[in-house]
Amino acid sequence: MTAVPDPREDTRIDWLTADSIWWGGRLRKGVALRVGPNGQAKPVPAEMAPRDGTRHFPGTLLPGLIDAHVHAALVDLATVRAGGIAAVWDLGGVPTTLRALATRADRQAQRAAPGPGQRAASAPGTGSGQPTASASSPGSGSGSGSGSGSGQREADPAGTAQRDVGADRGAGPGEARLPLIRYAGQFLIAPGGYPSDRSWAPAGSWREVTSAADAGAAVAEAWSAGATLIKVTAHTGGPTLPQPTLRALVDAAHAAALRVVVHAEGPGTVAAAFEAGADLLAHTPWTEPLPDNLIRACASRMTWISTLDIHGYGEPDPAHEVALDNLRRFIEHGGTVRYGTDLGNGPLPPAVNPRELRALRSAGLAPDEILLSMTESDSPTISWIPGGLTLSPDTFADTLATARVVDDSIHLRPL
Numbered sequence: 043m044t045a046v047p048d049p050r051e052d053t054r055i056d057w058l059t060a061d062s063i064w065w066g067g068r069l070r071k072g073v074a075l076r077v078g079p080n081g082q083a084k085p086v087p088a089e090m091a092p093r094d095g096t097r098h099f100p101g102t103l104l105p106g107l108i109d110a111h112v113h114a115a116l117v118d119l120a121t122v123r124a125g126g127i128a129a130v131w132d133l134g135g136v137p138t139t140l141r142a143l144a145t146r147a148d149r150q151a152q153r154a155a156p157g158p159g160q161r162a163a164s165a166p167g168t169g170s171g172q173p174t175a176s177a178s179s180p181g182s183g184s185g186s187g188s189g190s191g192s193g194q195r196e197a198d199p200a201g202t203a204q205r206d207v208g209a210d211r212g213a214g215p216g217e218a219r220l221p222l223i224r225y226a227g228q229f230l231i232a233p234g235g236y237p238s239d240r241s242w243a244p245a246g247s248w249r250e251v252t253s254a255a256d257a258g259a260a261v262a263e264a265w266s267a268g269a270t271l272i273k274v275t276a277h278t279g280g281p282t283l284p285q286p287t288l289r290a291l292v293d294a295a296h297a298a299a300l301r302v303v304v305h306a307e308g309p310g311t312v313a314a315a316f317e318a319g320a321d322l323l324a325h326t327p328w329t330e331p332l333p334d335n336l337i338r339a340c341a342s343r344m345t346w347i348s349t350l351d352i353h354g355y356g357e358p359d360p361a362h363e364v365a366l367d368n369l370r371r372f373i374e375h376g377g378t379v380r381y382g383t384d385l386g387n388g389p390l391p392p393a394v395n396p397r398e399l400r401a402l403r404s405a406g407l408a409p410d411e412i413l414l415s416m417t418e419s420d421s422p423t424i425s426w427i428p429g430g431l432t433l434s435p436d437t438f439a440d441t442l443a444t445a446r447v448v449d450d451s452i453h454l455r456p457l
């Protein structure tokens with residue numbers, strides 16, 4: 043006998059299977075997900091999963107879906123999570139509020155992760171709403187469970203799953219579950235600049251940067267407040283940061299291993315962001331068609347967060363066309379796109395937004411590429427499409443909009 047434990051008997055490891063699993067950029071069958079003690083899931087051949095304790099999901103499992111542009115102060119994040127979004131990036135808000143929300147989300151995820159006799163808690167900051175092996179006892183899926191559970195049956199074509207809110211360990215009593223949150227903290231702005239002139243921007247959600255010398259202090263404050271991104275605004279509707287200040291912000295952020303997201307609005311702002319070395323744009327540029335050489339330059343090293351649906355909310359306005367054309371050319375030149383909606387800005391569905399997905403299709407992304415733009419391969423979260431993922435262009439967006447976040451509140455019969 044060997045002293046090396048059989049992974050199939052390691053109680054710190056969770057095993058999940060599904061009819062299909064989308065991972066690593068493609069839809070697969072015959073694989074299982076092995077969720078390690080650190081919360082990270084990895085697809086492995088299905089034969090590796092133990093017969094006992096493996097949870098089988100009807101439909102498709104995939105890495106947790108991420109919305110890379112939200113504002114927590116302007117939207118109810120618990121609703122967003124219930125709408126299938128496992129994690130969000132907050133791109134501008136009051137740092138203390140965001141830190142409290144992010145901490146609550148991490149705490150919920152860590153409570154949800156381990157169960158009695160099951161795997162250990164995730165390390166702080168890496169937790170997630172990921173599943174445990176706490177499958178309900180045989181028969182409890184029949185609706186005879188607690189009162190709160192019996193009325194909560196959800197879309198489940200195979201009839202094998204049941205949501206039982208009463209047994210939800212991840213959130214405290216009356217506490218709605220949140221998506222995991224990473225955040226930029228304050229908008230870093232020119233004195234008097236956008237969005238300090240907007241009524242929707244809460245006091246404390248922006249910080250004026252007065253000089254290149256002040257840039258380091260601004261980044262240090264954000265870092266101390268727990269920011270894992272830096273958000274800078276460049277809006278020609280008001281004062282904008284001088285280029286040396288913008289560059290100093292980017293340099294200070296990069297020195298702290300933080301990526302910089304720029305809100306670029308108005309002539310010259312995309313070029314300014316690119317030339318300063320910024321990593322992401324918070325929105326696909328929409329105020330004017332960009333010259334092809336600038337788009338090609340951006341595509342060589344920037345990521346654009348899509349936010350196409352804010353232009354018309356389903357009734358595309360002229361800015362939608364401009365943005366779509368810019369994004370199409372950015373994609374043609376090999377640019378990297380992240381799905382983001384700017385939730386909190388206007389009448390957007392607080393969920394996976396099928397209109398944003400359809401717009402990304404129109405911009406030239408294939409369904410697999412859209413999924414890549416919504417996920418991270420090392421995500422500690424898992425999403426689930428109970429009816430199964432279809433990659434057909436016609437039905438893809440609506441199927442994806444049925445996604446749910448996997449956690450211990452989903453009870454399945456053991457395989």
Ligand SMILES: [Zn+2]
Nearest residue numbers: 111113133384
């Ligand atoms: Zn925004």
